[in-house]
Amino acid sequence: MQVTETLKDGLKRGYAITVTAAELDRKVTEKLTEAQPEVEMKGFRKGKVPMALLRRQFGERLMGEAMQEAIDGAMNRHFEESGERPALQPEVKMTNEDWKEGDDVEVALTYEALPEIPDVDLGSITLERLVVKADDAAVDEALAGLAENAQNFEPREDGAAAEDGDQVVMDFVGRIDGEAFEGGAAEDYPLVLGSDSFIPGFEPQLVGVKAGEEKDVTVNFPEEYGAENLAGKEAVFSCTIKEVKRPVPAGIDDDLAKKFGVEDLETLKGQIRERLESEYGNATRALMKRALLDALDEKVSFELPPSLVEAEANQIAHQRWHDENPEVHDHDHDKIEPGAEHRELAERRVRLGLLLAELGTKAEIEVTDAEMGQAVMAQARQYPGQERQFFEFVQKNPQMQQQIRAPLFEDKVVDYVFELTEVSDREISKDDLQKKIEEMDGDDES
Structure with missing residues (x-):
């Protein structure tokens, strides 16, 4: 078997793979020899069917299997020896389409390699963690809302x-x-x-x-x-x-608390305070994550696989078009061509995505089965009465599993990086937090 480099342009790679006819014949013979003891055929005892007859009966099918195994083996050895990882599924194309038995098999392998990710000094990153307390006014406001809903x-x-x-x-x-x-x-x-x-x-x-x-x-x-x-x-x-x-409106008293399943007003206030501070914590974490991504984006620069950037730009342009045309619920519309701003945002997302993936891999961060189960269950609750169908859909759909797993992995990596950065706390008001969240949403760069 021969593997010859035909293209090396940036991250683009091309190789010509030749599997000789002798190699293919040897693989077919190995497969027939392995199967021979179990083969039964009319006129012959089990395991005594002549090799020539086995080759006539099964050779064509086994030749296809031998081709595929040889090509897959060549690709796997190439990636092991080169250390490269393809950004997307490699393209494999047989170049001698007039192939016939007895000929060598010639294959063109093309792909875009993932870039080498530079090391980042995470300890040099300084972040600010905003702290928002649920004061009595916020609790009273929430209580008033509950009373209105319980009117x-x-x-x-x-x-x-x-x-x-x-x-x-x-x-x-x-x-x-x-x-x-x-x-x-x-x-x-x-x-x-x-x-x-x-x-x-x-x-x-x-x-x-x-x-x-x-x-x-x-x-x-x-x-x-x-x-x-x-x-x-x-x-x-x-x-x-x-x-x-x-x-x-319902009165703000113990009776109101009982309507929401707790014994008295003070217990209800405590639960509200915990819920509010949990919500504030989620919001401040989102702000801190954005600040981290901004800092990482400034610290790293490396070549990006064009196919990943283009795919991400197309997705961004498509999603924004639907955001601007909410009355269109299907995808039966003209192709949305991404513009410069879509590609710029796509480059940021791809760059940060590759960096976080590299950091997570080096730190041996994994999403556990229990974490995946909890995430699938949370999404299944959005389909009351169809939870089982949703679970079965996820189990049979690797792409859906990846869509659920990816944000879990990213959040675990972000939490890991938080621990390695220099973080200081600053207390702010709920109103100031709201303003910062609105500014972040307005930037639309995450």
Whole structure:
């Protein structure tokens, strides 16, 4: 077998691999010899089938296997001996397409190599860890929000008109072309105006109604409505208003705490404080991570595989186009060509991604099965009732597994690097933290 370099331009590599006919024949013979003791064929005892007959019967199929094994072996030896790693799946192409048995096999191997990553003096990086305390005002604000969400409703005075946010208790019957339809009627139904829980256009027509009134509400079911017999059709709902109630926030007391499953108000406050400080901690970590990535980006410079940069630039351009065109949910649109800003951001992401991967590899950082299981479970909760299907999908989809594993690995590497940098703490207010988060989101460089 011969391996000859044909291209070495930056990170681009090309090799011509020649597998001789003699090598292939030897591999086929080895495979036939290994299989011969177990082969049974009419007219011959088990293990006594002549080699010539085995070659006629199985030789063509085994020749294909021998070719693939020889080429794979040549590639693996090349990467072991050279120490190079391909940025993407190498391209392997047979160059003598008119090959016939007895000929050598000639193959072209091309790929982009991953660059050598320079060492970084992590100890020279200084970072600031922002600290935000959950003060009493923040806890009280959160309590007020809980009380509002746990609001009760009490009857308005006689003759009062319903306002947006009020609860209207009513009986109703829906009809299409004068005929009542299944599922279109209810009694004593409590509807909060402005909750958007009914068909679009229904609730605004009830603003201003009074207890004891009857009102017809005319709406059109959406074209994409789940029930095909109703989709796109006009319906008239005859509503009898029984009560009009105004919202009353729940009291901030032990009863409120019990509604949220804790024994008293002080315990609820403690839980809120812990939750807020956890949220603040996640936000300050994101800021610290951005500062670390900025520092690393300034400290390292190396050649990047063009294919990785182009793939990342295409993904960025595509995602931003969808962000700007949220009404388009599929990918049936013209190709989005990346611009200079997309490529600049792609270069940063690829550079930092390769650097973090190198740091993680050298530090022998791994994502454990337990960590993967927790991450998959967290994502599965986003699909209530379909958790099992999601788990099975992930198990059968290596690409999906990598999408879940990659951010876990990156966060573990970032935490490892944090420990090697010089970090100082500074306490700031919640409002200042919010401003910094908004500035970071506005930069859109991560």
